[in-house]
Amino acid sequence: MNAVATSPHKSSRATAVFTCILAALAGLMFGLDIGVISGAQQFIQKDFGIGDNTIGLIVSIMMLGAALGALVAGWLSSQLGRKRTLILGAVLFVGGSALCGAAWSPDVLIAGRIVLGVAIGLASFTAPLYLAEIAPESIRGAMISLYQLMITIGILVAFLSDTAFSYSGNWRWMLGVIAVPGALFLLGVFFLPESPRWLMMRNRQPEAEQVLHKLLGSNDAIAREIGEIREQLKTPQRGVLMFFQNANFRRSVGLGVLLQVMQQLTGMNVVMYYAPRIFQGMGYDTESQMWFTAIVGLVNVLATFIAIGLVDKLGRKPILYIGFVVMTLGLGVVGTMMHAGIHTQGQQFFTVGMLLIFIVGFAMSAGPLIWTLCSEIQPLKGRDFGIGCSTFTNWVANWLVGISFLPLLNGIGEAQTFWLYAAFNAVFIVLTFWLVPETKGATLEQIECNLMAGLPLRQIGRHPAAAGTPEHLGKQSAYSQDAVS
Structure with a gap:
């Protein structure tokens, strides 16, 4: 039985x-x-x-x-x-x-x-x-x-x-x-199957229930999910209107845009798109360039598990600090080696190792965590708009990085190009301190309430007890009443 x-x-x-x-x-x-x-x-x-x-x-x-x-x-x-x-x-x-x-x-x-x-x-x-x-x-x-x-x-x-x-x-x-x-x-x-939420948006509840029956099985679970979807659909997306009317929402959109620019200016996608060209600059032949590029991909996969395992234990900001420091050092040393000249096999292996350390720094931090933060900092009514803005920014910044790398190499030189990206990562350590919130353990509702209460961006992930000055609590109360209305 x-x-x-x-x-x-x-x-x-x-x-x-x-x-x-x-x-x-x-x-x-x-x-x-x-x-x-x-x-x-x-x-x-x-x-x-x-x-x-x-x-x-x-x-x-x-x-x-x-x-x-x-x-x-x-x-x-x-x-x-x-x-x-x-x-x-x-x-x-x-x-x-x-x-x-x-x-x-x-x-x-x-x-x-x-x-x-x-x-x-x-x-x-x-x-x-x-x-x-x-x-x-x-x-x-x-x-x-x-x-x-x-x-x-x-x-x-x-x-x-x-x-x-x-x-x-x-x-x-x-x-x-x-x-x-x-x-x-x-x-x-x-x-x-089609998304049950989209089917409910189209008033096709019987079809949504059929999909949920395959996915959940339990009638109680299906009824609970249908009820939750109904509640979510009561909150319409008003991102464009909020952007022009609410300065606090503009702050979260701006932070999302900045985070995506930071992610692209780390230099990671430069390595992904031009790895063989970079290894050529280190003195490797075509066969070695391709195999080292494959090693870059493998390290990228394995290091991603570090973020998955640590993000809810250490928090977002500590991992970002570690990542940006590692990336700064990795690219700085690569640039220095290229400036001094790579003449021996030992120097080649050392330079490749420092580039792989840079890959680890990105894959464990800015790679996955920027996307996590961009989804956490946007208020519910403007979430689609806010995430859409940051996603669009990601691709535009990605394009700028991709199209500018070879002109930089040919214009200012290999060493100076890597030093430039190392400098960007050093700046991002400071920006993380001043602007990026720690959202570990905070609910999306707490983050939204702190944002709309006017707290500094780096504090919007704080719990009510930590952020609970009388002035802040008053602003929270006023925001809650406005949200209900």
Whole structure:
């Protein structure tokens, strides 16, 4: 009897986990397209006979496409539904990869990269949203973290694929082979259920209950989830109006934008996009460049687990401090080694080691935690708008970093370029101290109340007892009454 009684729950949990894993594969496609250009660019440059400015455009244009995709993703996911938007993203992944692989000119390759960028923009907005809405509460955090992990795994797989094809120098296979996992992802997305929350937004409660029955199994759990969704839908999104009317909300949007600029100016994506070029500057041949690039991807994956394991124990700010200090030292030493000259194998290995230490610093801190903070600091009524602004900023800053790196290398030199990024990371230590709140253990409601009460940004994660001056409590009370009305 016990086995029979528990099997529906186990079956529902297995269905929920499988559904979430399938949706999280959007992160894998994201990572594949981010990483694949790193190993292909030197062969593209040789085949087409193009200069650094053109190759920089080919590398970075995808990020502008992603910014465009992120801009329309909110509207599409609202109008078409989360599932159809993911299907559209999967179609663009396949089409863009095929176009890149078949590109007969730099212009066609640029067009294919734009298509892939739009796909990434759609996926980077819709997949985490879908996971948050589809995953049962008991596994929701793990499933959203799985999406971030899939991105790093996708980058690693792309680096390994590039390494395998590098022996023949066939960049078309490097770029085109991604259409295969894209097609499998597209096939899998058709089997995903629609988000119950979106179905409820469309007044399709019977269909929402059918989906929840597969995911939760228990009638009590279904009724509770339906009730929670109804309560959430009572709070309409008024982000644009709030932005113009509420100075405190503008502060949280501004902080979200700043955090994304900080993440991009760490220099991490420079390493992801141009790793073989960086290793070339250290004196390595093509084969070694590709294998060290693959090692970069592996370290990025493994170090991500550090953040997952420590974020709720140490808190956000201590990990960010550690990360920015490590990144400052890592890039500073790399720049110094390049300035002094890398002549021996020992010097080469030491420089590579310091670059890998930089990777660890990013993957354990600014990589995942910036996204976490950007979602925590926005008030409920403006959350979609605030996160949309920070996501758009991420892709624009990503594009600027990608397109400016080679001109910096050619203009001020390799050592000076790495020193510049090291200096950025040193500045971010100070900005973290003055502006970034510690949100560990604080509820989203507490953060929102502190923000709207006018506390300094670095204090909005404080608990009421710590922030409870009479003036603050009065502002909290006034805000609560305004929120209710």
